[in-house]
Amino acid sequence: MRLLAALLLALALLPSQAPLRAQDSMPPAPYAYRQLDDPAQEARAQGLMETLRCLKCQSQSIADSDAPMAGDMRHQVRTRIAAGEDPEVIRQWMMERYGDYVSYAPQVSRTTWPLFAGPVILLAIAALLLWRRFGRRR
The missing domain is CATH 1.10.8.640 (Cytochrome C biogenesis protein)
Known part of the structure; x- marks a missing residue:
């Protein structure tokens, strides 16, 4: 039964592969x-x-x-x-x-600004945490 299902699936997907093969040829x-x-x-x-x-x-x-x-x-x-x-x-x-x-x-665009701002925000948070941890010891 599984073999028949796999064969039917392969036959169903075969026509969708034709445009991909056509582009390379x-x-x-x-x-x-x-x-x-x-x-x-x-x-x-x-x-x-x-x-x-x-x-x-x-x-x-x-x-x-x-x-x-x-x-x-x-x-x-x-x-x-x-x-x-x-x-x-x-x-x-x-x-x-x-x-x-x-x-x-x-x-930098509407969709890519988090990629540029993310590292800056993470560095600022890390600096704040380090300052709070080591700044209070004095």
């Missing part, structure tokens, strides 16, 4: 592995790509990753740089599209 975007003709534009694109995280690899920038998703992101960056967009505008667009996690340069 798609040809790479034109600027995924090809540099821009203008060296100044390519330098700006490369600088930005080194500060954006690959969402699949998570420990590599999109400049260093060979994942298909990183190639698509490199293509987006190079296309937008070639169109004359500012790298910071492109970073903001990537963060809106993929979330704050995509950027190696974190920014």
